[in-house]
Amino acid sequence: xxxxxxxxxxxxxxxxxxxxxxxxxxxxxxxxxxxxxxxxxxxxxxxxxxxxxxxxxxxxxxxxxxxxxxxxxxxxxxxxxxxxxxxxxxxxxxxxxxxxxxxxxxxxxxxxxxxxxxxxxxxxxxxxxxxxxxxxxxxxxxxxxxxxxxxxxxxxxxxxxxxxxxxxxxxxxxxxxxxxxxxxxxxxxxxxxxxxxxxxxxxxxxxxxxxxxxxxxxxxxxxxxxxxxxxxxxxxxxxxxxxxxxxxxxxxxxxxxxxxxxxxxxxxxxx
Amino acid sequence: xxxxxxxxxxxxxxxxxxxxxxxxxxxxxxxxxxxxxxxxxxxxxxxxxxxxxxxxxxxxxxxxxxxxxxxxxxxxxxxxxxxxxxxxxxxxxxxxxxxxxxxxxxxxxxxxxxxxxxxxxxxxxxxxxxxxxxxxxxxxxxxxxxxxxxxxxxxxxxxxxxxxxxxxxxxxxxxxxxxxxxxxxxxxxxxxxxxxxxxxxxxxxxxxxxxxxxxxxxxxxxxxxxxxxxxxxxxxxxxxxxxxxxxxxxxxxxxxxxxxxxxxxxxxxxxxxxxxxxxxxxxxxxxxxxxxxxxxxxxxxxxxxxxxxxxxxxxxxxxxxxxxxxxxxxxxxxxxxxxxxxxxxxxxxxxxxxxxxxxxxxxxxxxxxxxxxxxxxxxxxxxxxxxxxxxxxxxxxxxxxxxxxx
Numbered sequence: 041x042x043x044x045x046x047x048x049x050x051x052x053x054x055x056x057x058x059x060x061x062x063x064x065x066x067x068x069x070x071x072x073x074x075x076x077x078x079x080x081x082x083x084x085x086x087x088x089x090x091x092x093x094x095x096x097x098x099x100x101x102x103x104x105x106x107x108x109x110x111x112x113x114x115x116x117x118x119x120x121x122x123x124x125x126x127x128x129x130x131x132x133x134x135x136x137x138x139x140x141x142x143x144x145x146x147x148x149x150x151x152x153x154x155x156x157x158x159x160x161x162x163x164x165x166x167x168x169x170x171x172x173x174x175x176x177x178x179x180x181x182x183x184x185x186x187x188x189x190x191x192x193x194x195x196x197x198x199x200x201x202x203x204x205x206x207x208x209x210x211x212x213x214x215x216x217x218x219x220x221x222x223x224x225x226x227x228x229x230x231x232x233x234x235x236x237x238x239x240x241x242x243x244x245x246x247x248x249x250x251x252x253x254x255x256x257x258x259x260x261x262x263x264x265x266x267x268x269x270x271x272x273x274x275x276x277x278x279x280x281x282x283x284x285x286x287x288x289x290x291x292x293x294x295x296x297x298x299x300x301x302x303x304x305x306x307x308x309x310x311x
Numbered sequence: 312x313x314x315x316x317x318x319x320x321x322x323x324x325x326x327x328x329x330x331x332x333x334x335x336x337x338x339x340x341x342x343x344x345x346x347x348x349x350x351x352x353x354x355x356x357x358x359x360x361x362x363x364x365x366x367x368x369x370x371x372x373x374x375x376x377x378x379x380x381x382x383x384x385x386x387x388x389x390x391x392x393x394x395x396x397x398x399x400x401x402x403x404x405x406x407x408x409x410x411x412x413x414x415x416x417x418x419x420x421x422x423x424x425x426x427x428x429x430x431x432x433x434x435x436x437x438x439x440x441x442x443x444x445x446x447x448x449x450x451x452x453x454x455x456x457x458x459x460x461x462x463x464x465x466x467x468x469x470x471x472x473x474x475x476x477x478x479x480x481x482x483x484x485x486x487x488x489x490x491x492x493x494x495x496x497x498x499x500x501x502x503x504x505x506x507x508x509x510x511x512x513x514x515x516x517x518x519x520x521x522x523x524x525x526x527x528x529x530x531x532x533x534x535x536x537x538x539x540x541x542x543x544x545x546x547x548x549x550x551x552x553x554x555x556x557x558x559x560x561x562x563x564x565x566x567x568x569x570x571x572x573x574x575x576x577x578x579x580x581x582x583x584x585x586x587x588x589x590x591x592x593x594x595x596x597x598x599x600x601x602x603x604x605x606x607x608x609x610x611x612x613x614x615x616x617x618x619x620x621x622x623x624x625x626x627x628x629x630x631x632x633x634x635x636x637x638x639x640x641x642x643x644x645x646x647x648x649x650x651x652x653x654x655x656x657x658x659x660x661x662x663x664x665x666x667x668x669x670x671x672x673x674x675x676x677x678x679x680x681x682x683x684x685x686x687x688x689x690x691x692x693x694x695x696x697x698x699x700x701x702x703x704x705x706x707x708x709x710x711x712x713x714x715x716x717x
């Protein structure tokens with residue numbers, strides 16, 4: 041194991057929540073991911089960046105069980121796991137908040153939070169009061185205070201509030217790893233701030249968070265580490281505190297796709 | 312974001328607050344049952360001014376039996392519309408159910424099956440039709456409009472094939488005929504009203520208590536009390552009125568039981584929630600782990616099965632089936648009823664009760680026009696105009712809802 045040769049990084053004292061090693065995935069003749077390593081630790085916000093076609097979405101979909109991987113290994117809390125379907129991912133505690141949110145506009149906040157996982161009794165009667173109380177509690181726990189009533193329809197919410205509901209739904213199920221796909225893409229300045237603060241709170245609660253974004257400003261505000269993909273390969277892993285936007289942009293656009301030996305969170309650019 | 316957004320604002324629950332919230336909702340395009348109730352009041356006032364027999368007890372019980380079948384079929388339509396789909400086959404599928412019970416009950420026929428069993432068989436077989444048509448929609452992905460249009464033609468052909476050489480089958484089985492023609496005795500009617508009031512009170516109060524216990528009470532007790540009183544007055548009023556003539560019809564009780572049951576399914580069960588979710592955003596429902604295909608199949612079975620039950624009531628009312636079974640205005644009346652009652656054609660919005668609301672409007676107009684003695688040409692034109700008004704209202708309120716971000 042080459043990983044044991046590198047010294048344990050100071051930041052990651054515990055086992056990573058999720059560690060992907062040598063992930064390879066191709067669609068026909070197109071090599072979408074080539075020997076990609078990726079990791080994220082509990083309590084950490086790991087940004088995943090790269091130009092269009094760098095393989096961000098493919099990597100996420102592999103982790104979420106939407107695409108099966110061709111080769112490579114996924115470790116969850118140090119144990120090798122096989123994620124064959126979104127259900128497998130959910131069972132491990134991996135939740136993905138997709139860019140287009142996947143909320144039902146005609147349903148209210150509670151109904152959306154519990155969509156597909158409604159609490160019911162033996163004859164499928166919904167336990168509305170219990171669900172409503174838990175929704176209020178969850179949103180309060182995330183300090184989402186801008187939603188006036190959890191019984192208003194999601195269509196009446198602002199973009200930031202909708203994103204909060206989508207994130208709240210992801211964390212309500214004892215999830216361990218939350219993957220956010222472009223959570224601030226369509227939001228204004230104030231709402232972006234709200235969502236980024238929410239992202240930080242998730243990490244503060246001990247969850248592992250993966251943040252996919254094109255917006256480096258957001259990433260430098262919210263992320264602890266930054267993984268850069270380029271053309272389906274690892275380009276670099278940066279520690280946010282020890283790097284600059286220029287460095288990251290350079291890695292995104294001109295970084296030499298290189299295997300980073302035993303991703304270490306200490307921020308050296310791959311030589 | 313202004314500072315006001317940072318505080319949790321608890322919506323008030325005084326009568327004035329609730330009235331204001333309702334008014335705001337109407338302004339924003341969420342009109343609910345208001346247009347139907349206003350329309351109904353206008354229609355009743357108009358026909359009463361033309362013919363004072365319109366409001367007699369006899370005509371009241373008539374109206375209930377007339378609208379029972381259409382309401383039953385329209386309940387199934389509501390579910391299909393909630394998905395954002397359509398079922399054009401319900402007319403002739405209801406006819407198929409009529410033919411099935413009629414064939415089964417023929418005395419000394421090759422397979423004499425009577426009464427409730429015959430009705431159950433008809434409902435099961437029509438549900439299988441729904442499963443078949445639903446498979447094309449849910450599994451293969453053929454648009455429901457085309458699948459059920461094909462069904463409309465096909466099942467019409469089957470009816471002609473089945474009874475073409477006799478032309479008409481008389482239904483002599485009294486159990487089947489009673490679904491449309493039985494009237495409860497005065498005492499039985501009052502007992503049923505009392506039972507209904509007791510059940511309504513129980514469910515309303517248990518809801519209040521449960522919300523209290525979870526600390527999310529937003530019930531205004533004055534309004535809860537007003538609802539209870541209102542329900543009691545309507546229930547007993549209807550029965551007492553009907554008792555002045557033949558008594559309260561069984562068909563009316565059947566329709567109310569169906570409405571309560573399907574409302575419960577739509578609004579209180581996991582399945583119902585998933586129907587709304589699929590109608591609102593099928594992709595979101597799929598990602599949330601809902602089996603969208605399964606939901607679609609079940610909804611098309613509900614639609615056909617309810618059409619089957621409605622067809623039995625139609626046949627029972629005529630004591631026979633003929634070559635026109637399920638034809639004429641059955642299909643369009645049922646769909647129009649659901650839409651006039653306020654169920655959106657665009658999916659995801661609507662309630663089971665809209666089947667009753669719309670059927671009330673259509674049947675009241677039809678009944679009134681017959682009573683006043685206008686020709687049926689007027690009936691078609693008026694019903695058409697009402698349908699157009701209802702769909703226009705739906706489209707406008709939808710735009711307003713989008714604009715108001717509700």
